[in-house]
Amino acid sequence: MRAPFPHIVLDDFFDPVILDRVLTEFPSPGGIQWQRFDNEKEIKLASASESSFGPITRLFLYHLNSSTFLEFLSKVTGVANLIPDPCFDGSTDFTYHGQPDPLQCPAGMTRKSLALYYFSNGRAAEEVSNGKHSTLFHNRPGEEYRPTFKQRM
Numbered sequence: 001m002r003a004p005f006p007h008i009v010l011d012d013f014f015d016p017v018i019l020d021r022v023l024t025e026f027p028s029p030g031g032i033q034w035q036r037f038d039n040e041k042e043i044k045l046a047s048a049s050e051s052s053f054g055p056i057t058r059l060f061l062y063h064l065n066s067s068t069f070l071e072f073l074s075k076v077t078g079v080a081n082l083i084p085d086p087c088f089d090g091s092t093d094f095t096y097h098g099q100p101d102p103l104q105c106p107a108g109m110t111r112k113s114l115a116l117y118y119f120s121n122g123r124a125a126e127e128v129s130n131g132k133h134s135t136l137f138h139n140r141p142g143e144e145y146r147p148t149f150k151q152r153m
Contacts, residue, residue: 025054
């Protein structure tokens with residue numbers, strides 16, 4: 001486990017044939033009604049609607065929320081009784097995500113990501129904030145972040 005948070009890397013964890021099929025049916029930037037983020041900290045398209053994705057992708061997502069996969073995650077993380085987020089939305093105060101530097105994708109290529117969230121019953125006191133908010137961005141060393149009006153609201 002390494003900084004900035006505990007994590008592991010599992011190479012070749014999923015069957016590449018299944019991943020190729022998910023990639024093939026992944027919606028294009030103009031293919032569905034995406035939620036758009038375009039500000040100082042993020043430029044991305046997102047969708048929490050599983051109906052926007054193809055049948056293989058939905059089956060893959062259902063597998064990642066299955067009791068079999070949750071039992072595996074509990075063994076790996078040491079967190080018992082994980083609960084999947086069926087809305088693929090997340091709800092934690094300290095979810096680290098993103099890239100430290102802007103991606104430099106080749107022309108015509110985009111980064112594709114599937115995000116799943118799992119909950120536990122109860123949290124350590126240091127993981128609970130006192131206010132309601134969405135994503136909290138941390139500044140990089142020497143960087144000053146100025147949220148847009150929309151982000152401040």
